[in-house]
Every structure is written in structure tokens, then in C-alpha cells.
Amino acid sequence: MSPHVSASSRTRTLIAHVEDKPGVLARIASLFRRRGYNIQSLTVGRTAEPGVSRMTLMIDADDDTARRIEANLYKLVNVLDVVDLADHAAVNRELALIKVKADVDTRPRVLQIADVFHARVVDMDRETLTIESTGTHDQIDGLVDVLGAFEVLDLVRSGVIAMTRGRESSRPQPNTHVPSPTSEEQQSWPESSTTATPISA
Helix, strand or coil: CCCCCCCCCEEEEEEEEEECCCCHHHHHHHHHHHHCCCEEEEEEEECCCCCEEEEEEEEEECHHHHHHHHHHHCCCCCEEEEEEHHHCCEEEEEEEEEEEECCCCCHHHHHHHHHHCCCEEEEECCCEEEEEEEECHHHHHHHHHHHHHHCEEEEEECCCEEEECCCCCCCCCCCCCCCCCCHHHHHHCCHHHCCCCCCCC
């Protein structure tokens, strides 16, 4: 467990738009590693804007820690903007592929469970079923937990992706929200932890 997880911590999702350049992911991962923060999941993909990628990070943090992380992400030269979705209405989804042992006797029960969770079978042979499921992080956890009774042979999860609901955009307008670290935060976050020389991913 991360030393920064406290009783007031909660799972939250951060959206970071970054320049689509080599080494950006390494710099962000290095920031979290140096400070001992754990990333529960991380997804990266291109956006509709050329040259801009979108990172979705799922972390456990209290309000103060999340504010410091956000402020120090802004100090990285390739980070364009950061949004904490904790206080926004958002849609969160995760994709999972689950290969489960399912012979002639157990297959009907596995198929019934998949149907309850609105999952679908994408591959099968005489001894196994591979199930594809899309849902919230907790929904995927629930499906994996139930299928554990039949022996999960393989599992891959995409990590969480998220988007604000309605007309609100996850990409703020330029210069509308750029928090600055306080003097105390600057002391607790050494410059070396947030500034990196260009490196290749």
C-alpha cells in the first residue's frame, strides 16, 4: 500500500492531456515513482486533436494529495492540462477479457453468469470460454470474483477510461485551471521529482 493512502483517501480518476511525444509517459511514471504513489490503472490513447494524447489515471488519494499531484503534473513541460473527475459527473468504463475453465457440466452456469453481467463470449473450445465484458471497475471486479469459482485461466483488463457527462468537456479551456504548488508543496515535492530531461519511451 502506498504510504500516502490515508483514511480519507478515495479512488479517483485523473485525466491528463499531453503532447504526443516520446518520453512523456516515462516522465509521468517517474513522478509517481519518486514520490511513492501507486497508480491503480493507466490508459493512454490519441485524441481527436492531432499531436495530443489523453492519459486516464486511477489513483487512491485524499483531496490534498490529489491537489498536489495535479499541481506537479502541470510542472511537466509536455502536460497540457489535468482534470480530477472526483467532483464531476462522469462515465467510467473498463474492458476485460476473461478466459475461464468451462467443460460440458459447468458451461451452462458460466454462460448464465455472463448473461447476468451483460458480457459476451468471444472465443470457446471444449474446455474453456473467453468472455468479453465492458463496465465500471466495480462491475468487472464482481464478474471476475464470481467466475473465480470456475477457475479463471487468464485475465486482461484495459484499465479505466472516463469522460465527463453532458456538454461539459474533460479538456478545460487554456489557462482556465492551472493550480500552483504552495511553498509547502514545493518543499515536499523536490524539483528533481517533476522535471526530467528528454528521454525516449
